[in-house]
Amino acid sequence: MLSVRDLGVAFGMVQPLSGVSFSVGKGETLGIVGESGSGKSLTAMSVMGLLPLSGGRITGGTVEFDGQDLTKLPERAYRKLRGGRIGLITQNPMTSLDPLKKIGPQVDDVAKLHLGLDAAAARARTEEILGTLRIPEPALICDRYPHQMSGGMKQRIVIAMALTADPDVLIADEPTTALDVTVQAQIIRLLDDLVKDRDLALVLITHDMSVVAQTCDKVVVMYAGRAVEHGPVEAIFDHPRHPYTQALIGCIPRGLVEAKRLTGIEGTVPTVVNYPDGCPFHPRCPRAQAVCATEPPAFSVAGDSAAACHFAEVAHAEPA
Amino acid sequence: MILRYTFQRLLMLIPVSFSISVVIFMIVYLLPGDPIDNLLRVGSSAEDRAELVARYGLDRSLFVQYFVWIGNMFRGEFGDAIVLRRPVADLVAQNLPYSLTLGGLAFLFSSTVGMALGTISAIVRQPVLDRLMRGFILLGSTVPGFWLALLLILFFSVNLGWFPVSGAGGWQALVLPVLTIGFGGVALVARVTRVALLDAQREDFVTLLHAKGLSSGTILFRHLMPHALLPVVTILALRIGWILGGAVTVEFVFGRPGLGSLLIRALGQRDYPVVQACLLMLALAVMLGTLIGDVAQAAMDPRIREKKS
Numbered sequence: 001m002l003s004v005r006d007l008g009v010a011f012g013m014v015q016p017l018s019g020v021s022f023s024v025g026k027g028e029t030l031g032i033v034g035e036s037g038s039g040k041s042l043t044a045m046s047v048m049g050l051l052p053l054s055g056g057r058i059t060g061g062t063v064e065f066d067g068q069d070l071t072k073l074p075e076r077a078y079r080k081l082r083g084g085r086i087g088l089i090t091q092n093p094m095t096s097l098d099p100l101k102k103i104g105p106q107v108d109d110v111a112k113l114h115l116g117l118d119a120a121a122a123r124a125r126t127e128e129i130l131g132t133l134r135i136p137e138p139a140l141i142c143d144r145y146p147h148q149m150s151g152g153m154k155q156r157i158v159i160a161m162a163l164t165a166d167p168d169v170l171i172a173d174e175p176t177t178a179l180d181v182t183v184q185a186q187i188i189r190l191l192d193d194l195v196k197d198r199d200l201a202l203v204l205i206t207h208d209m210s211v212v213a214q215t216c217d218k219v220v221v222m223y224a225g226r227a228v229e230h231g232p233v234e235a236i237f238d239h240p241r242h243p244y245t246q247a248l249i250g251c252i253p254r255g256l257v258e259a260k261r262l263t264g265i266e267g268t269v270p271t272v273v274n275y276p277d278g279c280p281f282h283p284r285c286p287r288a289q290a291v292c293a294t295e296p297p298a299f300s301v302a303g304d305s306a307a308a309c310h311f312a313e314v315a316h317a318e319p320a
Numbered sequence: 321m322i323l324r325y326t327f328q329r330l331l332m333l334i335p336v337s338f339s340i341s342v343v344i345f346m347i348v349y350l351l352p353g354d355p356i357d358n359l360l361r362v363g364s365s366a367e368d369r370a371e372l373v374a375r376y377g378l379d380r381s382l383f384v385q386y387f388v389w390i391g392n393m394f395r396g397e398f399g400d401a402i403v404l405r406r407p408v409a410d411l412v413a414q415n416l417p418y419s420l421t422l423g424g425l426a427f428l429f430s431s432t433v434g435m436a437l438g439t440i441s442a443i444v445r446q447p448v449l450d451r452l453m454r455g456f457i458l459l460g461s462t463v464p465g466f467w468l469a470l471l472l473i474l475f476f477s478v479n480l481g482w483f484p485v486s487g488a489g490g491w492q493a494l495v496l497p498v499l500t501i502g503f504g505g506v507a508l509v510a511r512v513t514r515v516a517l518l519d520a521q522r523e524d525f526v527t528l529l530h531a532k533g534l535s536s537g538t539i540l541f542r543h544l545m546p547h548a549l550l551p552v553v554t555i556l557a558l559r560i561g562w563i564l565g566g567a568v569t570v571e572f573v574f575g576r577p578g579l580g581s582l583l584i585r586a587l588g589q590r591d592y593p594v595v596q597a598c599l600l601m602l603a604l605a606v607m608l609g610t611l612i613g614d615v616a617q618a619a620m621d622p623r624i625r626e627k628k629s
Contacts, residue, residue: 045527048530048531050527050530050531053526053527053530079533079534079535080533081533082530082531082532082533083531083532083533083534084533087531088527088528088531090524090527090528090531091524092524095523095524095525096524096525096527096528097525097528098525098529098543099525099621099622099623100543100546100547100620100621100622101543109532109534110532110533113532113533113534114533145622145623147622147623147626148626158528161528161532162531
């Protein structure tokens with residue numbers, strides 16, 4: 001359904017994103033994981049064609065959706081896709097809705113724009129979609145303002161907006177990060193059900209490996225604006241071959257009785273202007289050798305998955 | 321809801337008006353000088369003086385004087401001007417229309433042109449235009465009105481002869497004063513509009529509006545403008561008070577009648593009743609402006625409506 005190949009993004013002279021590839025089909029969930037600053041949200045904005053908003057541009061690669069290359073799509077045609085066939089769920093539901101407008105009209109917009117409905121029919125569609133998202137009393141909710149609702153409820157509204165026009169692809173950029181843990185689980189389950197019920201292609205962007213394990217079919221692990229490992233979720237979790245993936249998995253808390261201390265990853269993601277030469281992860285990598293600092297690693301393929309590490313084979317031999 | 325809110329705001333104006341009336345009443349007594357001195361002819365006796373003081377009630381205690389004054393105000397009796405020897409109400413009625421016309425036009429000019437310029441400079445991302453705008457805004461906020469008035473008179477009246485140098489006859493006489501007062505307002509409104517629009521553009525929800533497939537134009541007019549208007553309306557409401565009082569020096573330079581010139585003249589002559597009436601009008605205008613601003617804010621922003629009512 002959606003296939004991104006070798007995507008590169010630049011802001012002026014800096015190149016925060018390069019060589020990102022993934023694809024996702026109907027009824028499939030793809031997870032994009034990585035720490036903050038690894039380029040996950042930029043990837044989402046590139047697919048939505050919204051980079052110009054923040055002054056960025058796509059410098060290379062293709063974003064193929066339903067047989068057409070979106071990077072070459074004129075803005076007018078792109079607008080029909082946005083909210084119509086590709087839905088976006090943003091990070092922070094507290095600030096994602098216009099605080100001056102009632103909920104109803106904000107959701108109605110989508111049906112009016114993409115389904116060509118009049119005001120009454122659009123409202124009916126809005127209430128219907130709110131109902132399917134298990135939002136109680138849709139008619140009442142439509143008459144509310146965003147500040148009168150909880151974060152979880154607002155995120156459901158945002159999801160409702162993304163779903164109103166019955167899209168093929170849904171891009172969820174950290175949809176649960178700003179929510180309470182209990183609400184997080186609800187939203188994740190909701191998204192999971194939607195993928196199954198509506199045969200959606202879901203791109204789930206998150207920094208939480210446990211969310212990936214619960215919901216995704218495929219994973220792309222990103223670090224410093226590059227994909228470092230990708231493959232089916234079982235393969236990645238059972239045999240992570242990139243040291244960064246291994247470290248991320250090591251950060252998942254397991255059970256209440258834990259003999260080992262929870263591990264973290266030393267250091268932080270480099271900022272765009274400080275991307276190191278060679279393998280971007282080498283300064284923080286426990287397995288780094290001299291070659292890592294000079295040669296960018298190529299993907300080493302094993303079955304369905306691939307890892308960009310000089311020592312992927314070695315790493316595979318001794319999983320973390 | 322909005323009606324209840326308006327009523328609450330109106331109630332709050334009662335204590336505010338009371339305090340203002342006390343301040344206005346007292347402030348004239350803090351001024352040095354005495355209007356009676358202006359009325360007495362050279363060589364008048366102490367008896368003449370005492371008689372005048374008694375006639376205007378100036379011999380009674382401040383406390384009594386205040387209540388007599390405020391009581392008269394409530395009955396719409398502003399009394400007689402001591403020096404000008406005419407009813408204060410007449411003086412105000414005669415001058416008020418000039419101030420209202422000038423201030424109202426300047427207000428319209430600065431709000432429409434200011435908002436248009438601010439919007440253009442926020443959405444047209446062009447370095448040259450942006451620098452021009454910022455230069456203009458800086459000039460507009462810093463150049464004093466009386467100086468600008470003199471420059472305009474020199475150029476348009478003396479050199480080009482397009483508009484009269486002073487006076488209040490015909491629309492031509494209004495052009496330069498309106499430009500003078502409006503200039504600062506245009507700059508102020510343009511600056512606030514520009515910043516508010518740029519801020520609104522950076523809000524998270526704008527991304528989602530684009531993601532819904534809305535066009536940039538729709539987003540600007542239906543979503544960004546209402547947000548930008550919130551601070552702009554506050555600024556404009558505060559300037560409503562200026563409609564009456566902001567023109568003081570400009571009225572003076574252009575030799576126009578008006579509340580400002582009346583106030584200046586009355587101050588010079590220590591004409592207490594006139595000063596008090598003028599100040600009261602100005603204070604009322606400011607209070608009215610604030611009220612309008614608050615109510616407009618509440619009408620536009622549901623969050624404010626809820627918090628305060």
